[in-house]
Amino acid sequence: MSSPGAQILEMAHGAAWTHILGALARLEIADHLADGPRTVASLAAATGTDPDLLDRLLRAATALGLLERSPEGSVTTTAVGSCLRTGPGSLRDLVLMLSAPGQLRPLEQLTEAILGQSAAEAALGRPIWEYYREHPDEGAAFTGAMSGVSAMIAGQVASAADVSGSRRIVDVGGGHGTLLRALLTTAPQARGVVLDLPEVAATAPPDERIEFVAGDFLASVPPGGDVYVLSHVLHDWDDDAAVRILGTCRRAAPRTARLLIVEGVLGDEPGPVMPELLNLRMLVMSGGCERSRSQYRRLLDSAGWQLTGITPLPGGQSILSARPGPQGGESGDPDPEP
Secondary structure, eight states: OOOHHHHHHHHHTHHHHHHHHHHHHHTTHHHHTTTSOBOHHHHHHHHTOOHHHHHHHHHHHHHTTSEEEOTTSOEEEOTTGGGGSSSTTOOHHHHHHHTSHHHHHHHTTHHHHHTTOOHHHHHHSSOHHHHHHHOHHHHHHHHHHHHHHHHHHHHHHHHHHOOTTOSEEEEETOTTSHHHHHHHHTOTTOEEEEEEOHHHHTTSOOOTTEEEEEOOTTTOOOSOOSEEEEESOGGGSOHHHHHHHHHHHHHHSOTTOEEEEEEEEEOSSOOSHHHHHHHHHHHHHHSOOOEEHHHHHHHHHHTTEEEEEEEEOTTSEEEEEEEEOSTTTOOOOOOOOO
């Protein structure tokens, strides 16, 4: 095991890891290696970079386990590095998003956020959603990132959620419909609706079973669904806004509808590092947070839903299931077991 000082030194260089990934993504290194190993000189010619300077990046990426180098000097991707290759399930957009100013600058304000200040507005001059509208390249990376994350877990959600008997599935804030498409494969009689911002809905790929609707889920959502889905939406918002979003879903939902929330659920004590890092990222980006089971139950109860179960998924995410409950938070049922 490394010494305590060495561990701090490595942690303190975490920002460099982010930018190494970002440089690999922007130079499309994984795509250039899709057909097999290449020399550094060949990659430099393909990317318009200086071979010696590119080699510094590739050596660091190799040390991080993203690339492999042969004794002859050729370079290829590892299974981890291949996640940056463009295509279904790619995390390239996620890396582009996380290594861009819209995500990095608010993190510089973490101390101020802990002191109660608005980190994103201090760093960017406006809330993050306005920033993305004014910086469409970063906004597109955000949408692509969410699709990539959805693709990682879509099969798990579709297998665990059992929407096979559904007729109308409404994915609220569902981006380009990645998760909804997976759900529809298990519900042959269903049609789907995705509600998202106009700039997202306008760029969604057409699908004969999905209607893409532009709108604001803080105001209203499409009515008449027998299943409503909120995947990685609520953690972007503080409690008041989260209750508003849940409330718009409740007003649109028939009495027999189901609500499926896909999020990480915090344990009572700190556990894996990623949920705790996301909890801080949500704070600086939008004032949102990751939440525990009891916190989700309170939000649902306040918006007229009743938590009925939590299904953990491989990799740390969960599906929280809810049904319409007594309006105004009158439910007194005990917490379901996870």
